[in-house]
Amino acid sequence: MALIVQKYGGTSMGTPERIKNVARRIAKFQAQGHQVVVVVSAMSGETNRLIGLAKEIQAQPDPRELDVVVSTGEQVTIGLLCMALINMGLKARSYTGPQVRILTDSSFTKARILKIDEDRMRKDLEEGSVVVVAGFQGVDDAGNLTTLGRGGSDTTGVALAAALRADECQIYTDVDGVYTTDPRIVPEARKLDTITFEEMLEMASLGSKVLQIRSVEFAGKYKVRLRVLSSFQDEGEGTLITFEDDIKMEQPIISGIAFNRDEAKLTVLGVPDRPGIAYQILGPIADANIDVDMIIQNVSHDGTTDFSFTVPRGEHDRALGILEGVKAHVGARELRGDRSMAKVSVVGVGMRSHVGIASKMFRTLAEEGINIQMISTSEIKISVAIDEKYLELAVRVLHKAFELDQVPA
Ligand code: ADP
Numbered sequence: 001m002a003l004i005v006q007k008y009g010g011t012s013m014g015t016p017e018r019i020k021n022v023a024r025r026i027a028k029f030q031a032q033g034h035q036v037v038v039v040v041s042a043m044s045g046e047t048n049r050l051i052g053l054a055k056e057i058q059a060q061p062d063p064r065e066l067d068v069v070v071s072t073g074e075q076v077t078i079g080l081l082c083m084a085l086i087n088m089g090l091k092a093r094s095y096t097g098p099q100v101r102i103l104t105d106s107s108f109t110k111a112r113i114l115k116i117d118e119d120r121m122r123k124d125l126e127e128g129s130v131v132v133v134a135g136f137q138g139v140d141d142a143g144n145l146t147t148l149g150r151g152g153s154d155t156t157g158v159a160l161a162a163a164l165r166a167d168e169c170q171i172y173t174d175v176d177g178v179y180t181t182d183p184r185i186v187p188e189a190r191k192l193d194t195i196t197f198e199e200m201l202e203m204a205s206l207g208s209k210v211l212q213i214r215s216v217e218f219a220g221k222y223k224v225r226l227r228v229l230s231s232f233q234d235e236g237e238g239t240l241i242t243f244e245d246d247i248k249m250e251q252p253i254i255s256g257i258a259f260n261r262d263e264a265k266l267t268v269l270g271v272p273d274r275p276g277i278a279y280q281i282l283g284p285i286a287d288a289n290i291d292v293d294m295i296i297q298n299v300s301h302d303g304t305t306d307f308s309f310t311v312p313r314g315e316h317d318r319a320l321g322i323l324e325g326v327k328a329h330v331g332a333r334e335l336r337g338d339r340s341m342a343k344v345s346v347v348g349v350g351m352r353s354h355v356g357i358a359s360k361m362f363r364t365l366a367e368e369g370i371n372i373q374m375i376s377t378s379e380i381k382i383s384v385a386i387d388e389k390y391l392e393l394a395v396r397v398l399h400k401a402f403e404l405d406q407v408p409a
């Protein structure tokens with residue numbers, strides 16, 4: 001008998017019929033003698049609808065109240081799923097995040113899980129119940145409702161699996177595993193049987209929304225056995241996130257391509273080239289809690305330099321406002337903002353032992369006339385910032401150039 005945590009995403013919970021399907025799948029696992037804890041998302045589109053409603057009342061919704069509103073989506077689906085299970089003759093009990101007591105910090109809309117009380121869930125499991133927990137939400141020390149950021153139900157799932165020391169955490173979604181890239185963009189993308197934890201961490205942080213980054217971090221920290229599978233197929237092993245780099249002796253050089261449309265670039269032109277400039281520009285941006293990603297500063301000939309960096313697109317206006325204040329202070333000539341940036345990254349642990357990956361990437365993009373505006377690298381990834389209008393083309397040509405559509409020999 002195993003203890004399994006299963007997480008079902010919004011598409012899988014999208015209609016009453018699909019909820020009944022999920023219930024049938026859970027019943028099958030229970031019939032095999034397993035204990036099952038289920039984490040669910042809101043019905044697809046519901047979280048967006050709730051955010052839209054909030055914005056009709058308040059253009060910049062109060063974060064505490066926004067969490068009160070958006071956390072309702074998951075309260076609906078836990079109840080509906082339990083009804084479906086009870087209808088099938090199973091014992092089932094639903095809990096919101098606060099009811100379990102998923103304790104988080106107080107960063108509304110992006111809270112971090114600090115502690116999970118497992119007692120209540122254990123007791124129900126021992127009594128033969130399926131435990132159904134609302135994803136994406138928790139409660140802070142003062143009793144305020146909190147949410148974990150978009151896609152946060154993945155993190156609830158993995159965190160519960162860690163707390164309960166589950167045998168496996170299964171993330172059921174609308175694709176049958178982790179692919180070499182988003183199959184919606186590249187139909188030739190291939191499903192991976194395994195992907196290393198480090199690669200998955202990079203893919204998630206570089207924009208592959210199949211798993212929320214924090215869920216992968218949790219899996220790494222607590223060594224949770226994590227698998228991504230389809231809720232629409234009965235067969236298939238999905239993709240297992242592996243911890244041993246050496247599972248296959250020969251790793252593919254590139255495992256996948258990640259991308260993110262949601263970028264903006266800010267440039268400060270004609271800044272005096274002297275020590276402390278980067279700090280004077282980026283210090284106030286950091287103080288405003290804006291994440292800076294790529295940074296570039298060119299060589300100066302006339303004693304001035306141009307300084308560019310990228311931020312999430314939603315922060316473009318706020319960052320530009322802050323730079324207005326910085327401009328006079330550092331004596332810059334001009335500010336520019338570009339909201340239509342995208343980032344494309346190739347990821348693979350095999351990069352550690354191979355050279356020439358960057359040049360192949362740059363050549364492939366050059367052949368399509370795609371201009372690279374910024375570059376950043378780490379041991380296992382290379383990212384480039386490009387104009388968003390070339391994003392899909394870039395992903396497709398890179399996928400082909402690195403032969404990701406071919407089954408590795
Ligand atoms: P859920 O609602 O189940 O949480 P998401 O929409 O958050 O589902 O995540 C699944 C989606 O992630 C897929 O439909 C797919 O379009 C997208 N995706 C992006 N990159 C990848 C990838 N490398 N492999 C698989 N799916 C990916």
Ligand code: ASP
Binds near residue numbers: 009
């Ligand atoms: N419902 C939330 C969202 O849409 C959480 C999740 O689905 O993971 O972001």
Ligand code: MG
Binds near residue numbers: 151154210212
């Ligand atoms: Mg998701």
